[in-house]
Amino acid sequence: MKEYFPYNAENIHPGFSIDCVILSYHKRKIYVLLNKFYLDGYWALPGGFMFANEDADSAAYRILKMRTGLSDIYLRQFHLFSDPKRTEMNQHLDFSRLEAQMGSQIMWIMRRFVTMGYYALVRYDDIELVSHDNEQPGWYEVDKLPSMYSDHANIIRTAITTLRELWEYFPLGEKLLPEQFTISNLRNIYEFMLEKKLDRRNFQRKMLTDGVIQEVGRKEGVRYNAPVLYSFINKKI
Amino acid sequence: MKEYFPYNAENIHPGFSIDCVILSYHKRKIYVLLNKFYLDGYWALPGGFMFANEDADSAAYRILKMRTGLSDIYLRQFHLFSDPKRTEMNQHLDFSRLEAQMGSQIMWIMRRFVTMGYYALVRYDDIELVSHDNEQPGWYEVDKLPSMYSDHANIIRTAITTLRELWEYFPLGEKLLPEQFTISNLRNIYEFMLEKKLDRRNFQRKMLTDGVIQEVGRKEGVRYNAPVLYSFINKKI
Incomplete structure (x- = not known):
C-alpha cells in the first residue's frame, strides 16, 4: 500500500480499486496467488x-507487476464487486495500528470502494514471484483459502x-499447463472446472479425436512405461 | 439527471457511473435504446x-426503470469503461448553460467518471417506453447511431x-424474438451476430436438427402459403 501514501487521495481515482485473481495449476491442485496482508493475520x-x-x-x-513481479499475462475483467458493506467487512482489522504507522491520511481507505475483479490463468513454472516491501506473494489452494481480507474469498469464488x-466452450487448459503434459494433468483441470469426475479413457479419446491435443513422446530417462506426453494442437486461444 | 441534484455529490458514489446498452430486434434490424440527452443535439x-x-x-x-420504464429484464455487466479522457470527450457540450440552469453544484459531473457497462436483450413488442422529465427514450438502429454523448458509441460497439x-456458444435469439417467429427473423439475428450471410435452407435445417426450434403452424388469416412459424424448444437460457 505504501506506494499510494506519497500521493494523497486526490491522485487516486476515488472509491475505486482493482483486485486480481491469478490462478494456476500445480501438483493436481488449482492455486490462487495471494499476498500476506500488511495487517497481521489476513491474506489479500x-x-x-x-x-x-x-x-x-x-x-x-x-x-x-508491482505486487508480484508478474507481467506479460492476459488479465480479463470479470465482475465489479460493489456491495456497500464491503468496507464494513474489515471492521475487525486494527486500523488504529495502521493509522499510528502511516498517519491519519490512511483513513481514506476506510471509505467505500467498489473493486473491479480481473482474472488470469498462468503456468506455475513460468512464474517467479517477487516480494514487495513487507508483502510476500504466494500460492494457496483455492479449496483451502486462509483468512481472507474483506470479500476477497467471494471474489475468488x-x-x-x-x-x-x-469452460465447456472456452477451455483454457493451455494457459495452465507446460508445453508438454500428461493426460492426467489435463484431466485434473477439466474435472475441477466441470465439477465432475471424468472417465480416463473417454476423456483421452475425446481430446485426441476432437483434435485438441497430440502425442509428442514419453517422459525421458524413466522406465519403459513412462507416461505419454501431449501438447496442444491449436494454439489459437 | 435531475434526480441527483437534491442530493449533493456526497450521496453519490464518487467518480462512478452506470450505462445500459438495451438491444432489441425489429423489422430486420438491431436497435439500441437511447435517450435524447438533456443537452441539445446529443443522445446518450x-x-x-x-x-x-x-x-x-x-x-x-x-x-x-427510471429513465425508460423498463423492469423485469436481465442486465449483465460486460465491461468497465475507464479511459481517463472520457470526460474530455464532452468538452464541446455547453456545460455553462447547464450550470446556469442547475447551479454550480452540477460541475461535479465534469470530474472523471469510470462507467460500468451493462447490456440486455429484450423483445421489442414487450417494451413500453416511458418518458422521464424532458428525456425521451427511443429505439435507434445500431448501424445508424445519431451523435452520441461521450464514449457511448464505443460502449455500444x-x-x-x-x-x-x-454468440456461437451462447445464442440469445429467444430474448429478442416473440413466442412465435419466422425463420427469416431468426436468421437475420444470426447473420447480424455472426457477421456473415447464412444459407436459408442450411440454417433452417440446422436449427431444426439441432433441436433449437420447432414448427408451430403458419401465420393465421393469410394466404395458403403463409410463412411457417417456429418457437424455441429449450427455454433454458
Whole structure:
C-alpha cells in the first residue's frame, strides 16, 4: 500500500480499486496467488488503486507487476464487486495500528470502494514471484483459502464460477499447463472446472479425436512405461 | 439527471457511473435504446449514478426503470469503461448553460467518471417506453447511431462485440424474438451476430436438427402459403 501514501487521495481515482485473481495449476491442485496482508493475520488478492491519469486495465497490470513481479499475462475483467458493506467487512482489522504507522491520511481507505475483479490463468513454472516491501506473494489452494481480507474469498469464488460457466466452450487448459503434459494433468483441470469426475479413457479419446491435443513422446530417462506426453494442437486461444 | 441534484455529490458514489446498452430486434434490424440527452443535439445511453448505500446492479435496475420504464429484464455487466479522457470527450457540450440552469453544484459531473457497462436483450413488442422529465427514450438502429454523448458509441460497439464473441456458444435469439417467429427473423439475428450471410435452407435445417426450434403452424388469416412459424424448444437460457 505504501506506494499510494506519497500521493494523497486526490491522485487516486476515488472509491475505486482493482483486485486480481491469478490462478494456476500445480501438483493436481488449482492455486490462487495471494499476498500476506500488511495487517497481521489476513491474506489479500494482489490489488490496489487507479491513478487519476490511468485507465483500469493499465492500473491492473501495474499493480500486478508491482505486487508480484508478474507481467506479460492476459488479465480479463470479470465482475465489479460493489456491495456497500464491503468496507464494513474489515471492521475487525486494527486500523488504529495502521493509522499510528502511516498517519491519519490512511483513513481514506476506510471509505467505500467498489473493486473491479480481473482474472488470469498462468503456468506455475513460468512464474517467479517477487516480494514487495513487507508483502510476500504466494500460492494457496483455492479449496483451502486462509483468512481472507474483506470479500476477497467471494471474489475468488466468482472468478472460478465465471471460468466454469465458460469452460465447456472456452477451455483454457493451455494457459495452465507446460508445453508438454500428461493426460492426467489435463484431466485434473477439466474435472475441477466441470465439477465432475471424468472417465480416463473417454476423456483421452475425446481430446485426441476432437483434435485438441497430440502425442509428442514419453517422459525421458524413466522406465519403459513412462507416461505419454501431449501438447496442444491449436494454439489459437 | 435531475434526480441527483437534491442530493449533493456526497450521496453519490464518487467518480462512478452506470450505462445500459438495451438491444432489441425489429423489422430486420438491431436497435439500441437511447435517450435524447438533456443537452441539445446529443443522445446518450440510459445511465446514471450509484447512491452511497446501493450496489451497482441495484443502481443499474433503478436507473433503467427510471429513465425508460423498463423492469423485469436481465442486465449483465460486460465491461468497465475507464479511459481517463472520457470526460474530455464532452468538452464541446455547453456545460455553462447547464450550470446556469442547475447551479454550480452540477460541475461535479465534469470530474472523471469510470462507467460500468451493462447490456440486455429484450423483445421489442414487450417494451413500453416511458418518458422521464424532458428525456425521451427511443429505439435507434445500431448501424445508424445519431451523435452520441461521450464514449457511448464505443460502449455500444463493445457490447455488440461481446455478444458476438459469445454468440456461437451462447445464442440469445429467444430474448429478442416473440413466442412465435419466422425463420427469416431468426436468421437475420444470426447473420447480424455472426457477421456473415447464412444459407436459408442450411440454417433452417440446422436449427431444426439441432433441436433449437420447432414448427408451430403458419401465420393465421393469410394466404395458403403463409410463412411457417417456429418457437424455441429449450427455454433454458
